[in-house]
Amino acid sequence: MSMKADDNQLPFADVIGASVNDMRNSLGQVLYKLTGISEELDTQESKLGLQVVEYEVTRMQNVMNQLHGLYLIETDSLTIQMQEVYVFELIDDILAGMNGLLANKKVEVELRGEDICWYLDPYLMTNVLNIAILNAVRYTNDKICITLVHSEKGLSISIDDNGQGYPDVVLERFNNVKAGMSIEEVSSQNIGWLFCEKIASLHKNQGNAGETILDNESVISGGRLQVLLP
Amino acid sequence: MDKAFFQNKAAQESAGYAKLKTLVADEFENARQSIRQMLQGLGIVHVDQTSSGKGVIDACRAHRYDVILCDYRLVGNKNGQQVLEELRELKLLKPDVVFVIVSAETSRDVVMGIMESQPDEYLSKPFTQAVLARRLERQFKQAKALSKMKMLLAAQKYTELIKGCLAHINAQGRYAPWCKRTLVEAYLATKHYSQLETLCKQELQDRDLDWPMLGLAKMHIEKGDIDLAISMLEKLLQLFPQTISAYDLLAQCLEDSGKTEEAQQVLEDALRISPRIHKRQKHMATVSMVNGDAQSALKASQQTVRLGANSIYENPDDYIQLVDIVAESSDSSESKQDQKRLLAEASQALSTVTKRFANNDRVKLRKTLAESRLMASQGYVREAQQSLSMAKTLASEMDGGMPTEFALEYGKTLYGAGEKEHAEAVLSSLVNDSTTQENLRQQAADFLDEPVSSAAKAEAKGLNKEGLSLYANKDYQKAVQEFKKALALSPRHPGLNLNLVQGCLKLMESEGSKHYLITECVEAFKRLQHVSERHKQYKRLVALREYLAKNYKTKV
Structure with a gap:
């Protein structure tokens, strides 16, 4: 590699920040659509399927929050506002x-x-x-x-x-x-x-x-x- | 807590919600749509939408909204935080508006910036309609409960406000925390210090809390006990290192007590947590310039300009400051390339400020003066003189000639363009005029003391320190050498010149009268003719001059 390492390094704080931002926007849309769908469903079977989707979406949200939160703690850049x-x-x-x-x-x-x-x-x-x-x-x-x-x-x-x-x-x-x-x-x-x-x-x-x-x-x-x- | 419960609640509220005027701002169409439908689901009929910050401001000129849901990221060059700040400044918001910043942001500088702009509510994405409904309901409830007290606060009717807050607290009302914090403010405004102290100390007995400590610190400042304020703020920041307003307050206290290096350190810490605040960056630029830290000043000044652009805080001062910092730091930058880049940036600042404040003669005058200083700093004396004479023409066309508040800038410019006597006259009259603002006087006096680049100042400061430590060790011969080296860089500095005199006198105490040392002293006093009675070093100057006259029969 002829390039200096510094030139090559990704600004990871920004990459993670931008990605989490994007995921949060996406999840917002998913949650919103799910609420709409939930109101239209009437069979027990389809509701059971939806319940799995809702659970997994919420889980995804939590995993993203904990992953990102731990990253911020590790890099001493967590916002704390009491x-x-x-x-x-x-x-x-x-x-x-x-x-x-x-x-x-x-x-x-x-x-x-x-x-x-x-x-x-x-x-x-x-x-x-x-x-x-x-x-x-x-x-x-x-x-x-x-x-x-x-x-x-x-x-x-x-x-x-x-x-x-x-x-x-x-x-x-x-x-x-x-x-x-x-x-x-x-x-x-x-x-x-x-x-x-x-x-x-x-x-x-x-x-x-x-x-x-x-x-x-x-x-x-x-x-x-x-x-x-x- | 099931759906039916929620829907009932929504239905109950919807009668009141039907009349609300709301605005949704988001850069994305789908996000706007979903929030709009959520609001409609709550029974709100009037929902306007926009994608840009300008759109929000225009909409607020046309309508008085009850609720504004504004995303941080917007189309165009204003973000949600800047939009809120601008709406407040322009007084385009109803006093009881609920302004919600919606955001998926995660980085601390952005989140802290949003928090510092103090929206009524911060809603982080993703959220559901049910959450939105609850937040709005709570906001309305709180607004209703506190509306009278908020009105009293806005009207500064503190006596009634204090009564209202105490009554709410005694009745164990839900908003007791708000009332207590407001009480601190009211006690400060009415100088009820013992009440303030009792309240804050009582709260701190129960637990560690930021606001009572902040309140006590502010009380110490009001009473003039700066040292007590400093130690309170330091204690607060140890417990809660992200109490951002405490940093600003602490930096101000330190600066006011002359500890500018510590003030800069504190501002650095604050900027690490929350850098997107125009006022803070500007404070940093000013303080680090005082400290001769051109590098930090430059960085902060660049940020000030960047944050000011597109915001309500944009000020011609920001651009002029940047140009001056570039001018003063021109001999300290590392490479020719860096220097070229900085010059280009300063030129850019000059042309931007002209464009942004077109038709403003005063800004045009300041800009022309700054241009002259920039040219002078690069050694382009002819260009500097050209700009200066252009500025003089501009001033002569104004009512009353050169405005007095530009005297400092004018004096510095004259000096740089080679009109030193005229410069000295302008600046001395500023220093000696009793109506001059204290910080302006100080800056004029500082310039008269050291009209040299920040790098030269910094180097002279280091050599002076070296000299003082040699002096303390009674090595007067070497101390005198160090002071002379420093004076070659900053010849008019009073403290430095008097250090040299004192060194020479000490040397003669042991070695007897020496002609060359007396000459050194005479030369030093000659360089201090600008020191007037108001100067901090004046008493010392007079004492040393009398000593010299008395013991060595030398009249200066």
Whole structure:
């Protein structure tokens, strides 16, 4: 190669930024068309097919957000804008975005606790809760329970499902991710958890940092992902 | 939270929504269509569309919209952030408009820029109709709840505003966070500092938060406690390193207390997070020029011009500043090629400013003066003189001749074109006129002290520092040599000349009176005839002159 390496290098930050921008625009159109189609469908069979499409589109959106978010964290260029936000408003928006999916999958969502105003980054936390709730949609039987609790340690947001609960091997993998151990089996699920943990830990207060906990302590007997923000 | 629930809600709202006037702006037809249909699905009848920033501004001249959904990316050369800033500046928005910036952007500089322009809502793509409906509903609810207080705020009726905010907070209203932040503003405006302090400290007891710390810092500034403000802002930035307004405030505090190098460092940090702000880039250009950092000044000045173009913030000053920075940094750029490129850029700036502000005689005058300075900096004295005489003709055609606010630029231009005595007269009268603005006076005085390029200034500064450390080590012989080297680069610098005098005097303390050292001192004082009573170094100058007269029988 006679050219200097510098001349040849792609400005990757820009390439990724432009590509994600494009994908977001596309997904916007896909989601919009899906809502239209959903209203026209009447057979049970076609609705079942649509439900798969909706689930996968939402998943794609989450994967893109977590991939891009982790890239921004790694390159120290993540935007963090803390605001005082009513947490149920965030959750309400997320559920509204999954409206069709939840209806078609016949998953009931219950909100428990008082609405609490908390100091957090609403855009990043929306991504985290989107991942957590979609994860619950995947594992639940037919119900998801989201609980807000304000304790001395801060705010706890629990997303509980009534599925089978996580097998030990999955819980172990989660704890390895959290402990910062190298991810042996890089899966989208692991990356999602890593993203959630990193975003939670960016939320700090009086020397404490946020965290995520995965266990089978669901109040409706199943799995549970808990996000703790100090 | 199922569909039926949502549709009921939408139906309830639609009666009110039917009357709303809305505008959708997006560069893509399909995106405009989908948002329009979402709005229609909510019962909104009036939905206008446009693809360009100019289209938004024209539409806002014709209609008073209730809701504007504007994408960041638009056709033409204005983005959504610039459109919002312009609409505000031109007062084309209803006070209760809901302005939503829609965006699929991900890069921090863009997102931070959008946030800093403070739209009512930032909606990131992709979103569904249900999400849009919720955001709008919340905005309307908030607008309704706060409308009276927002009116009081706009009218600066603080006493009533404070009452309203306190009542809302005491009733544990939903918008208590907004009320608390507004209270800080109101307390600042009415100088209720103890109330402000109580409120902020109470909030900080519960948790780390940015706005109470920012409020306390602003209070310290108002009270003149700059050091307290600086330490508060530094603490805030340690906890929340992306509180962008704290950087700007901190840089200003540091600059005001003379710490211009630290101010530049802080602005650099701020620009790393949010570079797309015209005001910030301009501040950076000014501060780094003060520091003699031509490279940084040039970069920031280029960005200032770039961000100003197509925006409401465009100012002839931006272009003139760029030309001056190129002129002052002409001997520091690395290669001939770089220099050529910079000159071309400066010429471009001169022709752009002429075009952009055609029919403006004052801009034409400033431009002609700047042209002369640029020519002079390149050694083209004849061209510099030509431009200068053209400027003089322009000024003579104006009412009252050369406008006083251009005296600084005029003086610098005269100096560059070789009319040094005239320059000195113009600048001295600026320095000695008690009605001169403080920063203008300072700049005129600085120029009289050091009418040399920024590279020469920087080099002289380094040599001076070297000399001072030798002086501190009592090596006066070598110190005097360093001061002389520095003076060869910047002969009129008061501090430097007086350092030389002091060095010579110290040397004579041990070695006795020496004719050549006395001559050095006399020459130094001769170079300081421009130092007037107002100058920071004046007292020191007088003291040293008297010492010389008394001990060595030398009258200067």
